[in-house]
Amino acid sequence: PSHFLNGCNNCNRSLSGDTSTCRLLPSSAGSTKPESSNKYPFSGRVGAAEILSLYNTKKNELVQLTHSQYTIHSLDWIFEKPIFKSNDFVDNAGIPPATARRLITVFKEDGILITLKEASGRSPAVYAFKELLNIAEGHNAF
Numbered sequence: 001p002s003h004f005l006n007g008c009n010n011c012n013r014s015l016s017g018d019t020s021t022c023r024l025l026p027s028s029a030g031s032t033k034p035e036s037s038n039k040y041p042f043s044g045r046v047g048a049a050e051i052l053s054l055y056n057t058k059k060n061e062l063v064q065l066t067h068s069q070y071t072i073h074s075l076d077w078i079f080e081k082p083i084f085k086s087n088d089f090v091d092n093a094g095i096p097p098a099t100a101r102r103l104i105t106v107f108k109e110d111g112i113l114i115t116l117k118e119a120s121g122r123s124p125a126v127y128a129f130k131e132l133l134n135i136a137e138g139h140n141a142f
Helices: 044-066 071-080 086-092 097-109 130-137
Strands: 083-085 113-117 126-129
Touching (some): 044 071, 044 097, 071 097, 086 097, 097 113, 097 126, 126 130
Antiparallel strands (some): 113 126
8 A cells, every 4th residue: 555645545544654654555464454442432333333324413413404505515514624714615615705704603503513723813723513523522522
């Protein structure tokens, strides 16, 4: 496997060129499976089920809340990038800018998004989808 910019392409860990610490690369014994690790708090099935349940719950909730044709599209974008700058959402979500800004406001007011960093001068605000991140972390990190 190739490594880009001193980071493992498989697990995104910085390796400084040393592939021996990558948990996804085959070991010297020839195994092609990732090493088992207890660093993940839940099994893949449980985590995936929780994430899918969260998606379906939020989809129904937000469609009722926003009455926007862009709600599901925006939710899909936020699920792909649960920590983002406000201008990234406005510029890249494929939603009209005024609608994107309104959806961010509605999502913040409803508690879907939390503000990690307030906008200041030319720096955009940074938001996080805390429920998704807490599921991914396996505890209340946010």
